[in-house]
Amino acid sequence: MKLLLLFTCVVFLNCILGIQGQDKPKKHVVCYFSSWTVYRPGNGKFDVENVDPSLCTHINFAFVGLKEDGSVNVLDSWQADKDGLNGINRLLELRNVKKDLKILVSMGGWNEGSEVYSKVAANETTRKILANNVLKFIEERGFDGFDLDWEYPGLRGGNETTDKDNFTALLKELSEVLKSRGLLLTTAVAGAVEKIDVSYDVAEVSKVVDMINVMVFDYHGSFDNFVGHVSPLYPAKIDFNFPDNETYNVDTALQHWLNKGADPQKINLGIVLYGRSFTLADKTNTSLYAPIIEGGKEGPFSRQSGILGYNEICAFHNNGTYVWDDEQKVPHRIYDEDQWVGFEDERSVQHKVDYALKNNLGGIMVWSLDYDDFRGTCGEKYPLLTTINKALNLL
């Protein structure tokens, strides 16, 4: 009897909360799962078993590729398929422990470039072929939707005059086949003003897709020849001394998306769980725009100069000097004398989530699960993703 009462109460409460919640839909946490992290050594190794599904509303499998004939290219069939590690099926099984979790497959990414996408999107026939191949792939495998991560229409080998419209046309084609079957369509898009203008018909894109994952990061890194933060929330005063650098931050980019007509509820603010690092040219000059020699020293897990996961930063560089940039609302650390890394921590992530809430955005996207302290080496497991979920009232 008591149990029944409790049950009724819970249902009733849910009803009330559900009705009240209509104005305030549940926020999204879109988590990218990168398939290649299973090959990382030691504690860096990240596989499906390391995912905590309670911290994501959506998981995007990254990545599949695209062939010129419009077919889906499974890039690492050893990781993905039954004959190998069976990664896709094991990922999809996470829905057994969290019923409302949505798992999408993401096509594209930085390494895929733009050329093939440009070609396929420019031809009505191949657009239709691609859309149908995507549908077939999703239905055969059992995904809940599709995420297009073309980096970027009109850039990096794409066609600057035609890609913008053809990207919209491709999304419409995809939408026609996916939405009628209740499958999700999302896209990951650029977060730099000059790229947004070249690549997207913002208002049209926003109409067609369910979610827009805005990559408001990689504003600075060892591809520059000076120090800067990977993802400042706001510009620093000094940014205005360098042409257009005052646009290289989360706020400017997201306001650009919104001003051009994107539906805020469809926008997910992208947060990177890695930092970008530098080797300083002069260890006494650690300020923004200080000259660098090259990327920072590679970490034992990510094994790439200029990149460090939060799990590497907290485990190996916690004794460096911590600096909070109060203009940009982000931290960096200086360690081993000449190493500078700009990254996200609980504090900066909280600022970004507050920003998303204040602007009525749909939620947060993170790239990617494997860079958080997912083993809890430095404290609680998944400190950054947990902070995001708490700040969005999801935990």
Ligand SMILES: *[C@@H]1O[C@H](CO)[C@@H](O)[C@H](O)[C@H]1NC(C)=O
């Ligand atoms: C479009 O693609 C189809 C199928 O590959 C091909 O037969 C046709 O020639 C292409 N059209 C153009 C204009 O390239």
Ligand SMILES: *[C@@H]1O[C@H](CO)[C@@H](O)[C@H](O)[C@H]1NC(C)=O
């Ligand atoms: C872009 O596409 C247009 C129309 O098909 C074509 O005339 C132009 O040469 C293309 N530009 C490049 C750089 O490929």
Ligand SMILES: *[C@@H]1O[C@H](CO)[C@@H](O)[C@H](O)[C@H]1NC(C)=O
């Ligand atoms: C691709 O975009 C260009 C420029 O808007 C347009 O002329 C062309 O018709 C588009 N291609 C297709 C197949 O729709």
Ligand SMILES: *[C@@H]1O[C@H](CO)[C@@H](O)[C@H](O)[C@H]1NC(C)=O
């Ligand atoms: C930022 O400033 C640097 C240094 O002057 C310059 O090389 C770079 O092109 C600027 N960034 C943008 C987006 O214009």
Ligand SMILES: *[C@@H]1O[C@H](CO)[C@@H](O)[C@H](O)[C@H]1NC(C)=O
């Ligand atoms: C650091 O480097 C920047 C860029 O070269 C320069 O403008 C600044 O004066 C330097 N600061 C110090 C303390 O050397």
Ligand SMILES: *[C@@H]1O[C@H](CO)[C@@H](O)[C@H](O)[C@H]1NC(C)=O
């Ligand atoms: C910081 O920690 C690293 C790794 O634990 C160690 O190699 C280094 O010597 C330490 N540096 C300082 C200044 O304590």
